[in-house]
Amino acid sequence: MSTYHLDHLQYLETEAIHIMREVAGEFERPALLFSGGKDSICLLRLAEKAFRPSELPMPLLNVDTGHHFPELNIFRDHRAKELGSRLIIRTVEDAIARGISTPAPGEVSRNRLQIPTLLAAIEEFRFDCCIGGARRDEEKARAKERFFSFRDSFGQWDPKNQRPEIWNLYNGRLNPGENMRVFPLSNWTEQDVWEYIRRERLEVPTIYFSHRRLCVRRQGQWLPVNQLVPPKPNEEVRELVVRVRTIGDIISTGMVESPADSVEDIITEIAAARVTERGSRADDKSSEAAMEDRKKAGYF
Amino acid sequence: MPAEPFPITTARYADVDLSVSPSRAANSEPRSANSPRHPPVDLLRFNTCGSVDDGKSTLIGRLLYDSKSLMEDQLEALERSADITGGGQVNLANLTDGLRAEREQGITIDVAYRYFATPRRKFIIADTPGHIQYTRNMVTGASAANLSIVLVDARAGVIEQSRRHTYLTALLRIPHLVVAVNKMDLVGWSEERFNEIRAEFESFLPRLDIKDVKFIPISALLGDNVVDASVNAPWYPGPTLLQHLEAVHIGSDWNLNGFRFPVQWVNRPHNPTEPKLHDFRGFSGQIAGGIVRQGQKVMVLPSGNVTTVKEIHTFDGPVAEAFCPQSVTLLLEHDLDVSRGNMIVAWEDHLPGASTTLRANVCWMHQRPLQVGKKYFLKHTTHTVQVVVTEITHRLNISTFDQEAAPATLGLNDIGEIRLRTASPVIFDGYETNRLTGSFILIEHGTHSTVAAGMLFPPTEVVRPENDEFVI
Ligand SMILES: Nc1nc2c(ncn2[C@@H]2O[C@H](COP(=O)(O)OP(=O)(O)OP(=O)(O)O)[C@@H](O)[C@H]2O)c(=O)[nH]1
Ligand SMILES: [Mg+2]
Numbered sequence: 043m044s045t046y047h048l049d050h051l052q053y054l055e056t057e058a059i060h061i062m063r064e065v066a067g068e069f070e071r072p073a074l075l076f077s078g079g080k081d082s083i084c085l086l087r088l089a090e091k092a093f094r095p096s097e098l099p100m101p102l103l104n105v106d107t108g109h110h111f112p113e114l115n116i117f118r119d120h121r122a123k124e125l126g127s128r129l130i131i132r133t134v135e136d137a138i139a140r141g142i143s144t145p146a147p148g149e150v151s152r153n154r155l156q157i158p159t160l161l162a163a164i165e166e167f168r169f170d171c172c173i174g175g176a177r178r179d180e181e182k183a184r185a186k187e188r189f190f191s192f193r194d195s196f197g198q199w200d201p202k203n204q205r206p207e208i209w210n211l212y213n214g215r216l217n218p219g220e221n222m223r224v225f226p227l228s229n230w231t232e233q234d235v236w237e238y239i240r241r242e243r244l245e246v247p248t249i250y251f252s253h254r255r256l257c258v259r260r261q262g263q264w265l266p267v268n269q270l271v272p273p274k275p276n277e278e279v280r281e282l283v284v285r286v287r288t289i290g291d292i293i294s295t296g297m298v299e300s301p302a303d304s305v306e307d308i309i310t311e312i313a314a315a316r317v318t319e320r321g322s323r324a325d326d327k328s329s330e331a332a333m334e335d336r337k338k339a340g341y342f
Numbered sequence: 343m344p345a346e347p348f349p350i351t352t353a354r355y356a357d358v359d360l361s362v363s364p365s366r367a368a369n370s371e372p373r374s375a376n377s378p379r380h381p382p383v384d385l386l387r388f389n390t391c392g393s394v395d396d397g398k399s400t401l402i403g404r405l406l407y408d409s410k411s412l413m414e415d416q417l418e419a420l421e422r423s424a425d426i427t428g429g430g431q432v433n434l435a436n437l438t439d440g441l442r443a444e445r446e447q448g449i450t451i452d453v454a455y456r457y458f459a460t461p462r463r464k465f466i467i468a469d470t471p472g473h474i475q476y477t478r479n480m481v482t483g484a485s486a487a488n489l490s491i492v493l494v495d496a497r498a499g500v501i502e503q504s505r506r507h508t509y510l511t512a513l514l515r516i517p518h519l520v521v522a523v524n525k526m527d528l529v530g531w532s533e534e535r536f537n538e539i540r541a542e543f544e545s546f547l548p549r550l551d552i553k554d555v556k557f558i559p560i561s562a563l564l565g566d567n568v569v570d571a572s573v574n575a576p577w578y579p580g581p582t583l584l585q586h587l588e589a590v591h592i593g594s595d596w597n598l599n600g601f602r603f604p605v606q607w608v609n610r611p612h613n614p615t616e617p618k619l620h621d622f623r624g625f626s627g628q629i630a631g632g633i634v635r636q637g638q639k640v641m642v643l644p645s646g647n648v649t650t651v652k653e654i655h656t657f658d659g660p661v662a663e664a665f666c667p668q669s670v671t672l673l674l675e676h677d678l679d680v681s682r683g684n685m686i687v688a689w690e691d692h693l694p695g696a697s698t699t700l701r702a703n704v705c706w707m708h709q710r711p712l713q714v715g716k717k718y719f720l721k722h723t724t725h726t727v728q729v730v731v732t733e734i735t736h737r738l739n740i741s742t743f744d745q746e747a748a749p750a751t752l753g754l755n756d757i758g759e760i761r762l763r764t765a766s767p768v769i770f771d772g773y774e775t776n777r778l779t780g781s782f783i784l785i786e787h788g789t790h791s792t793v794a795a796g797m798l799f800p801p802t803e804v805v806r807p808e809n810d811e812f813v814i
Binding site for chain 2: 046047048049050052053055056057059060063064066067090091092093094095096097178179181182183185186188201202204205206207208209210211213215216217228229231233315316317318320321331334
């Protein structure tokens with residue numbers, strides 16, 4: 043093998059850096075969506091690789107559903123400060139108070155409500171492009187997504203009419219009010235993300251590692267017991283050794299039983315996994331096209 | 343406010359095996375290559391194409407299923423969808439047909455990407471649509487591939503769409519082609535039928551310039567010769583599809599001759615008080631060809647100024663050399679005017695072309711036909727420029743592969759040869775020598791639709807600096 047050879051992670055890295063820089067080159071007011079989760083942690087490192095020693099040429103944006111794991115928010119704030127980046131937080135709570143998001147009677151989940159919150163933030167700051175950490179291997183509607191995913195002035199994705207995307211030539215041209223979502227990690231798998239975290243020695247929130255936690259059995263999943271998820275009288279509650287594989291809201295993220303206590307363990311565990319990471323997310327299971335429908339409405 | 347010590351309980355660093363990589367100093371060698379535990383894995387990108395219903399999505403489903411790449415929840419979802427739509431039959435195509443409209447109609451509309459790995463290789467699959475209406479999506483999925491699988495329904499044989507997709511594979515210069523003759527179960531595994539189809543392909547392949555072609559008889563539905571060898575085709579001694587995908591030699595896709603560096607972004611920190619950063623001015627981009635070394639002489643185009651590379655900067659520290667397709671930041675010896683859309687190239691071997699008149703093959707991807715005299719935006723590397731189409735010289739007749747001279751327009755899905763005039767010079771190579779500096783897209787004014795994919799002819803003359811006077 044020649045010395046001029048990139049291994050697959052280096053290949054994915056250079057592809058992602060190229061996309062980050064295209065965003066900086068083609069858009070006036072981009073933002074980077076940062077949640078503190080493993081994918082967006084990789085995004086931030088790629089942004090550093092793309093833009094240092096300059097400041098990252100985009101603020102960080104997070105839509106706080108109010109149902110986040112507290113560890114995640116602490117990590118998010120810490121990491122933003124460490125990078126010296128501006129972190130913009132818009133909350134679903136506030137969007138509800140201002141009438142931007144309206145819960146249906148009895149609607150507890152913030153999954154739908156975060157969409158208008160995000161769209162309002164895009165409008166408020168006139169962002170023309172948002173970089174997100176979504177990956178095609180997560181879900182079958184995501185598997186159809188372009189790197190540069192065009193959204194109309196209502197934030198909608200039209201999967202039947204996506205722009206062709208040929209070679210590494212991305213068409214970032216927009217009319218006023220239109221918006222681009224850009225996914226530099228499109229070609230990464232869960233395994234790649236963890237291998238990158240290992241290679242780059244990235245810091246990740248501790249909930250990804252095995253820990254003891256009180257969990258309640260609900261709809262075939264172990265949910266973390268907390269104020270928002272109080273066990274009902276006849277539900278099974280157990281203290282388990284668990285970790286999270288994918289982080290959604292605290293009311294819908296299934297904890298997986300796992301002894302994985304290091305990045306090395308996690309990589310081994312994923313290699314042998316029999317379910318996908320989204321297998322532990324209730325929000326995707328609600329219907330066959332749950333993700334597609336949310337994306338059409340403006341979700342990531 | 344004093345900086346808060348970070349609560350150690352909420353974050354942890356990735357633990358790193360120090361025997362692998364004790365230092366964070368930059369290193370252009372793949373770091374994992376040194377580790378016996380993580381041998382370098384190479385990546386094969388392939389796509390499936392061919393006509394509607396020839397079984398592309400079913401094949402990908404079968405490949406994932408039989409290579410045990412599917413997870414339990416994916417299998418459950420597959421079984422659930424079978425109950426609703428399939429009359430109890432599991433439909434393997436549902437694994438990639440992820441949109442509701444696709445599952446309703448049983449067709450693929452847009453490319454689906456899937457990822458899987460065997461101990462030998464990592465794979466990125468693009469399952470592209472066969473429907474002629476979605477040819478633009480086929481081109482999207484195929485443009486990045488190292489290998490293309492054209493499926494043919496053994497009953498129908500070679501039809502127009504099989505020819506179109508094979509031609510596009512050749513035009514895009516995908517080095518490897520697999521012709522998978524599918525639905526062999528429906529023709530009684532007839533060796534004669536297989537040979538007929540093969541002969542038909544072989545009658546036109548010589549005109550297409552594809553280096554490596556492999557024919558495999560399969561049944562995507564039943565799994566014959568996909569992962570496991572078929573017992574139904576004793577007359578076929580060759581590898582199964584997966585064996586072939588694992589073994590096919592993928593050389594470098596990248597051109598390592600002729601350094602090409604399209605500038606993407608000027609890296610200019612705004613820290614006037616930080617002495618180290620005060621004078622930092624770097625040019626960031628992804629190397630689109632060749633190798634660059636510290637101290638090397640380079641020319642900035644289109645200005646023609648010559649300077650040397652002072653430093654190759656990366657986040658992990660400076661490196662002595664870098665190669666295609668790495669992403670780096672170049673610091674130059676002289677303070678030159680360089681911005682996004684300029685190209686830095688090696689001085690003075692393998693110089694690129696620079697011209698305002700271009701010749702190209704295009705694949706037209708929009709309902710509104712290409713018109714002579716109409717203006718478009720042309721995006722080439724990181725450079726976007728206005729162009730006008732001056733001539734349509736030829737259009738391909740898919741049924742005969744003949745070139746029809748001087749057609750009035752190119753319509754949706756037409757492939758043709760055009761000439762363009764650009765508002766400012768384009769620095770380019772022929773597509774056959776460099777995919778990245780030889781390709782472009784056309785964008786329509788107003789709608790901003792991407793209307794064409796273009797592949798440039800080699801330059802008739804290379805950049806020729808008049809004299810050395812501008813060499814600083
Ligand atoms: N008998 C038989 N049927 C097959 C085989 N492969 C695919 N089919 C059937 O052919 C039909 C079309 O298959 P798909 O996989 O959806 O075809 P496609 O090529 O992906 O179609 P588009 O993406 O819409 O172009 C389905 O009903 C499959 O079950 C095969 O090897 N044998
Ligand atoms: Mg299909």
